[in-house]
Amino acid sequence: MSKTQDINAGRRQLLKGGMVMAAGLGASMALPATASCDSAPVSFDEIVDVLVVGSGFAGMSAALQARESGVKVMVIDKMPVFGGNSTINGGAMAVAGSPLQKQAGIEDSVDAMVADMLRAGRGMNDVEMLKLVCNGTAESCQWLIDYGVHWKPFVQHFGGHSVQRVLQTVESSGAGIIRPLIKAARDKGVIMKNQTKLEGFVKDDAGRVIGVEVREGFYFPNERTGKIRRIGARHGVIMATGGFGRDIEYRMMQLPELNSDLDSTNHAGATSEALKQMMLIGANPIHLDQIQLGPWASPDEKGFGTASQFNTIATYPHGIVVDVRTGERFFNELADRKARADAIMTRRDEKGQPVYPIGFTNAAGASKAQTLDWGLKYKVISKAETLDELAKIYGMPAKALKAQVERWNEAVKTGVDKEFERPMQEAIVLDKGPWYAVRMWPKVHYCMGGVKVNTQSEVLHLVSNKAIPGLYAAGEATGGIHGASRLGACAVAEGVVTGRNAGRNCAAASAVALKQA
Template sequence: MTAPETEPAVLPPQETDFDVETLIIGAGACGMVAALAAREAGQEVLVLEADAAASGSTALSAGLIPAAGTRFQADAGIGDTPEHFAEDIQAKAKGENDQALVDALAQGSAPAIEWLAEQYGLPFSVVSDFDYPGHSRRRMHGLPTRSGQELVDRLRSACESREIDIICKRRVRTLFADGRRITGVIATRGDGGQERIGCRRLILACNGFGGNRKLVREHMPDIADALWFGHEGNRGEVLGWASQLGAATRHLGAYQGHGNVAHPNGILITWAVITAGGVQVNINARRFWNESLGYSEAARRVLSQSGGLAWTIFDGRIADIARQFADFKNAEAQGAIRQDATIAELARACGLDPDVLEATLTSLPKEGQDKFGRHFTGPTLTPPYCAVKVTGALFHTQGGLDVAPDGQVRGTDGTLFPNLYAAGGAASGVSGSADSGYLSGNGLLSAIVLGRAAGASQVSVQFER
């Protein structure tokens, strides 16, 4: 029997069943990275996870983390600096971000990647065969399968090796607080039973509110009817706690969309099929926007087309690049990717007008800018031609609790909570105020770098016995 869902609550301190130094809510990449950092700092750590296993939104992603100035970039001959990275983040978000947080994430990105590689054996490499929109350097770091599930699995193994307890099927909707000092939580089991757990410090790594349709409609109505491609556990408890605690929030209208989810298969198709030279057309076989702006903006653009659908068109050369991603190979295995020797044959297989699609593709410039403002370089599309039917989706929210560069939560008056931290989707990220400010990898950037910073921060509040 599943416990009924209740509204987030904040109650006065109560007697607890047991106490821990650092309590973390959420066992996605953010929560597990925070746990590893806290354990290295000598803290007693407990992680609570609502699901039956550690997973979170990370497992649904490609698991790519942007970082600037790593040895992996150097090995690939890529020159980069945190300053360049910070400039790219702010440029994409039109300067709407907290500069101190941007700088902290950019500066902390390479150390975080190399820490995970050296201390925990994560075999990162740089995606070096195509560019991501908005990044002036190739700085996306991923594991061999280019899969978020692999990232989750390796982080879970690292936690197990350090004897960090991750207790699953524990949903937290109630906090205990003495003013601004968090003293504990109520964790509800799947059978409805409850455990009262005291803590010296609480880290919120429970992601955002994309799975709460009411909150999505309130804060981002333009994407409210899109396919939800994130984790259903993202219910937005942090917003309820914030209003009761007097914690500040920031950029609640910000989100990461994606306009390249295979329909009806529900499989993420890497944006490499676009950046390497592909395009999107509607059911009339005509292009309808500048695809180089980014995959987050693509969600609304695709959803605005008839039926909320489009076709992404590319070729065999680009498919070879995309096959480094497990999701793309899965889409091929399920028959979501169409391939034909001619444009006319591909059009007929997709139910598109062959003459119109031929005109659309042959009019693409070999070099220079088209009427939508997209700049083309490199090889043109050649046989065999490929296509996949796609729709737009909401992947995760980017707004949340306003935090200092180490993840410490700010109150509405600007002062800091003494022992409350947030990272990943629970905290406001660096994607500006809407969808267009999202720079590829911003979600995992905040999860990994801010999660590590929050975990490493020292506990300063003592238990009251």
């Protein structure tokens, strides 16, 4: 096999079981017989300086940052709509040292945010990359504002964070970030191509990634659609392709229990083929079995839905969650996501079937929940005038429920939760209705695992642990930053900061001369 061969242009189903590691050992090893290898082209159909694959937080941040350096940038995405999971994300970003924190008198620091993320990650985090992200949040927050992102005028307290440090877009959606970034990118001349699916990488004689092979005019999920073209990248390729939460087959290879019975908050295109393509040229995959479940989701709707935002902004900071069989709390509602999801998943009957817990708060607690009306309309959220009525709706023991609320109110008054040691900064007394409640059950939400990168956002090789020349990655496509569990609102932080880091470093990399057809 010539060094100039495109070693991962395979367009068939690859990487079953042990083949994953065998194929990822590098260009010097023979590929599995099922892999397809095409000769590298001597010319490209189109050439840019920086090519970004993926158009979410990381991709658009990388593209804009690279374009600020004056290089020619292209963004490709396999889906018909740009933005991916980022568009349907809740639009919340953890920022250490934001102006809003200072206005509210909230003391915070980069070190405190690092410590919180390390605690949530069970110490498995890549500390250097973690520090890079936390150090970049305040400056990147202002960078987003400069591009037209608008934050709500208050700071929120998400589970696992020691203080209130979460900012959220006025839209309560990641679209409030993606739309301004896409507009700015287009205004600055970034080339945007949708329905363009990555098929493989093109490498030169020295083993450097110099471009990609794609299918233009691709109609997801029909793998046979589109026309094969090759796009060159003089400075490098940035992979910002997200996670694989919707790829049931591949996620089950990592965690068999995450089968089709478990819904996902991800969009349909959150699959594993881009990750596999990086692994085929030797990228080191880490923490692939660390897959996060969102503890704020509801079984009464598909995908991300309305309950997620309601629970995040209302139930968890201002309410409580109880077991319907006892009417009592059973975990710390402001623990990190893994702790909460694990606790909820234990609520099962004698046959192992889910017994959905109920999260609820009152009108005061739900005052800032923008999805409340939608949740009521679609019967995901229920309204009750009294606790007796609430207990009747969900079949809970009313006496026990009211006793639990009384204990909770006493904890709020003393400022100490003796039952589960929950942080009480935003706790409120639940003394009167109306009450708003939702059934809860986790959904597959985020992949902590991906390819390993260094602090220059260069993808590292499995064997040599050296950078694969010309290949960069950012956002959820990478692994290690979050360890075993990502704290809420840290996906936007990671995506924007690492995306900008990748864009900056890729744009500054030495360019290679390429030929156009």
